[in-house]
Amino acid sequence: MTLSGRPFDDFRALVHSMPEASEAAAAAVRARDAQLTKPPGSLGRLEEIVEWLAAWQGKEQPALDRPTVVVFAGNHGVVAQGVSPYPPEVTRQMVANFREGGAAVNQICGTFGAGLKVFEMALDIPTKDITQDAAMSEAECAATMAFGMEAIAGADLVCLGEMGIGNTTPAAAVYFALYGGKAADWVGRGTGVDDEGLKRKIAAVERAVALHRDHLDDPFEIIRRVGGREIAAIFGAILAARIERVPVVLDGYVVCAAAAALRAVDASALDHCIAGHVSAEGAHREVLRRLGKPALLDLGMRLGEGSGAALSVGIIQAALACWKGMATFASAGVSDKG
């Protein structure tokens, strides 16, 4: 991976050489869809979903045998700025809860038979406080991206999620660095900070972006300096999924920070991704608008853990089941339009 000795440049080259969708597979899906016993277009986005699966899997018969939710957990030095109402120990406690099957995402995966993989990343060594330093060195950030690339192995659909007390602050800093405006435009209440905590979050995001302002033209530097480990890992996971032909379902506010940075490297880099849901966390709706990704679900969720993406797996399964299982006008003896 680090052939050039400049690890970000190797990733940059990968991003610019990503494979394209299979038009042949998409056309095969459309051809069968046109024969199914329903008015054309009447399944709406369910029809688009099957075409998307086929195009990015590169299969005329798309498969959904191993849908997998992948959750990355990280800790963040910026919690020292009082940006979360929960103590940072909760990150590790929640990872244990995932392993024991007690979190929301476990129940949602269980409902739809999706797999769940949880990766904890050096929880005992939080990233540095982004208001005072870069979160990670280049070597560390690149290694974390590479780690994320490995994490999607074996899936035929991957839903990306995260856990990390304080991580809506680096996510907000990534958006502010990418999109500008005011810091307050991108900061929400996360797990539920009060008014004073919200002011501290906004101030932390302002200070972080001001500190690193001379280096934020490069999306890789944005992730390294004001991001976090789960954001870097998700960046790598999205990239690897494209290379491995695995369609991606993005979760909410934090996951999309990684996606937004990747899209800033190459405008087509998210073409294999859909947005599972729109989060209730402040700016996520505007982020999805900028990414050009209308969400499948809009249910006021703001939990993270990949929960919104995991919930959309049921929709995707139903979409594929319709396309695979429905009778055609000819086979069912149903009259087509007169």
Next chain:
Amino acid sequence: MTLSGRPFDDFRALVHSMPEASEAAAAAVRARDAQLTKPPGSLGRLEEIVEWLAAWQGKEQPALDRPTVVVFAGNHGVVAQGVSPYPPEVTRQMVANFREGGAAVNQICGTFGAGLKVFEMALDIPTKDITQDAAMSEAECAATMAFGMEAIAGADLVCLGEMGIGNTTPAAAVYFALYGGKAADWVGRGTGVDDEGLKRKIAAVERAVALHRDHLDDPFEIIRRVGGREIAAIFGAILAARIERVPVVLDGYVVCAAAAALRAVDASALDHCIAGHVSAEGAHREVLRRLGKPALLDLGMRLGEGSGAALSVGIIQAALACWKGMATFASAGVSDKG
């Protein structure tokens, strides 16, 4: 059912004596929810769904063992006005397709393990052409409502759907009669009429409502005169579900015509119902706004068959799984807010 000899009056009495939600069951759900390993409110509408299930089942431990999609099929004399691009034989052909397992709703039910019941209602004897006559006699309409009341037996969650070539025309007439405005406000393209067909639909709805205008103050008369059998049956099914303590998921444009008429009888008559999805059929979004029912899903579907309601079953299952299966802060050893 027809003790008074005036069948609609007996139904009216039933509507005005419907049972209320169980506040105790809802409170029990909220009490457990507050202990689960997530920030308060972070599961958004999933939290509301469980409370709704408990309140209307009247159970502190809501159940979802027998979610059932119930589809009513009817034929319509108004197809003589050229309001659908499909021939009326398709209603019976699609019922056969449901029985063979080849329709979209079969695949969606299969995905989530929901039951499917299909009731065909005198398909060989279409209702009368509403532009020339009342669709049904009072006795026939009341018998159809009573038939719909029986259809929900055995379910612990019922999704209501319909099939009937031409039935978006009587549905539009019901809305126009209930809500006024212009006929064109309520008429959409249904299964896909062309511009000329759309003009014929609008004209048919205008003529039907004009013909019956002296009798449309009463929602029962609206269903009898300008509705259809599946609309009458769904009206009965919603009412029976309330009495039997079965929460209801409404499907799209046609199902909501029955719901809208029932709500016009009593403003609280739909409190046990949620909207599974918002249809791409023209006026459905405005109808849901008037009913005060924000949809769970918004996926551009416009198929009928109960397909949008059935698709939301996965969301409801996941919501209940979270509430039942998640660990509490205490049991998982996760720190609550500091």
